[in-house]
Amino acid sequence: MITLSILLALVLGLIGYIAYSMRQSLSYWQQLGIPCEEPDSKSGNITGLGSTRSFADIWLHTYKKFKGTGPFCGFYWGRGANVFVLTPELAKLVLIKDFNKFTDRGFYTNVKHDPLSGQLFLLDGHKWRSMRSKLSPTFTSGKMKLMYPVIVRVGEELANMFAKMQKEDPVIEVKELLARFTTDVIGTCAFGIECNSLKDPNSEFRVMGRKALTDVRFGPYARFFVNTFPNLARFLRVKMVPDHITDFYMRIVRENIEYREKNNIRRNDFFDMLLDLKNNKLMKSEDGQSMSITVEELAAQAYVFLIAGFETSSTTLSFALYELAQHQDVQDRARQEINEVLERYDGQFTYECMSEMVYLNQIISETLRLYTVLPVLNRKSLVDYPVPGHPKYMIKKNMKVLIPVGAMHRDPDLYPNPDDFNPDNFAPEKVAKRDCIEFLAFGEGPRNCIGMRFGQMQVRVGLAYLLKNFKFSVCDKTPIPMQYNLASYLVSSKSGIYLRVDKV
Structure with missing residues (x-):
């Protein structure tokens, strides 16, 4: 009887401790007097995600509500206390000036059992630094030119x-077609595969590319466990990438390596550069570390090149056409510039002519401002960090930091009439006066997007070819106002984007 009483007391004590911890976890910011929104007991401050609100909606709502209260406000992602950055000054400290204290993103990886998770975007610490130094030479302007x-x-x-589709029906759904374009580009450059998804929307590579973005191994609660207890998850050999995705990309990488090495083939693409890293066992970095990579590391970097490149670029292209269809004056000016530049180069789309299409690049930057595909940047503090000039505001070690770049891009203090599409926001003279931290579509600092040049290049080429040959306008099926996908971490349209297309 005594034993039973002791056991019951232990169980009740454990329940009480868990309940107390749960209450404490959702009162962290309140106890410190840091402004924050009252959290829901289950979802924290992400209530309604996927049903009534998107991630971008949540970031924008929080930013507007608490801007001006301090350098950051409190934010609960589930039960986790996060820092939500509210000023460009703090964003600059985190991303650039004090970068060494915020190098990590804090995402889960398990390189040993889940090889595709060993991608540059997810890696932290020394593994990230090592891989970044290995890959940086593959993204120079010279390599882009190749x-x-x-x-x-x-x-x-x-x-x-x-042109073929326009003959059949002038109303075209551009979102999927542009995704097939960027899939073909990256499939060729990153994997050396002629995907032909423009001609065949059901090609294996296009189908698997869609699955790489939509298929998940676990639901939200399991993902929360993995991100909360990463070391335990690695001990349990938990993998995040579904097996059919891993099997497909590992297979095509191994087949491609075997084919190129057996036949001594070079294509001057991204895959060739990764192969050089794999095979050059003697190359050393400045700190004496080997610059070579394994087959699994090669596959992971090709994989992230795909998932980070084709969706972001195709989304930017589709939103650019969507805005140009509603702003014919902007579209006409861009088309005139494209024709004038091409005339100077005898009608050839040379690498050099792209940099001369200044207004076209303004359109792309303004599209990325208005539709920031990755609307938040994630970092993790490696130390206890008192915010300079704000002694009350302490970012504790291992705390996640959220920088809501999409919300900052719609801040009227940074961009007048921020909800309007205006490429003149990126006129050269305005860019010269603007602090770099005020436009973060590609991040900033040592951990900015390594593929920025490549992404800009494929968007420029795609947009220039289309505007040279076609006029885009709205139709009855054009979604105005834009309806967004509430479940996606990225900013994307809820459904297809239909536009009327006429030959010029």
Whole structure:
């Protein structure tokens, strides 16, 4: 009887401790006097995510509500206390000036059992630094120039496909077609595969590319456990990438390596550069570390090149056409510039002519401002960090930091009339006066987007080919106002984007 009483007391004590801990976890910011929204007991401050609100909605709501209260406000992601950055000054400290204290993103990886999770975007600490130094030389302007002809060829195929479809019906759903364009570009450059998804929307590579973004191994509660207890999850050999995704990409990488090495083939693409890293066992970095990579590391970097490149670029392209269809004056000015530049280069889409299409690049930047595909940047504090000038505001070690770049891009103090599409926001003279931290579509600092040049290049080529040959306008099926996908971490449309397309 005594034993039973002791056991019952232990159980009740445990329940009480758990209940107390749960209450404490959702009162962290309140006890410190840091402004925050009252959290829901289950979802924290992300209530309604996927049903009534998107991630971008949540970031924008929080930013507008608490801007001006301090350098950051409190934010609960589930039961986790996060820092929600509210000022460009703090964003600059985290991303640039005090970067060494915020190098990590804090995402789960399990390189040993889940090889595709060993991608640059997810890696932290020394593994990230090592991989970044290995990959940086593959994204120089010189290497981009080598890959440029491949993108131009696929750009011609994109224009031909639009022409073919326009003959059948001038109303075209552009979102999926542009996703097939960027899939073909990256499939060719990152995997050396002629995907042909522009011609065949059901090609294996396109189907698997969609699955890489939509298929998940676990639901939200399991993902919360993994991110809360990463070391335990690795001990239990928990994998996040579904097996069919891993099997497919590992297979095509191994087949491609075998084919190129057996036949001594070089294509001057991203895959060639990764192969050079794999095979160069003697190359050392400045700190004496080997610059070579394993087959699994090669596959992970090719994989992230795909998932980070084709969706973000195709989304940017589709939103750019969506805005140009509603702003004919902007579209006409861009088309005139494209024709004038191409005339100077005898009608050839050369690598050099892209930099001369200044207004086209303004359109792309303004699209990325208004539709920031990755609307938040994640970092993790490696130390206890008192915010300079604000002694009350302490970012504790291992705390997650959220920088709501999409919300900052719609701040009227940074961009007048921020909800209007205005490429003149990125006129050269305005860019010269603007602090770099005020435009973060590609991040900033040592951990900015390593593929920025490549992403900009394929968007420029695709947009230039389309505007040179076609006029885009709205139709009855055009979604105005834009309806967004509430479940996606990225900013994307809820459904297809239909536009009227006429040959110029």
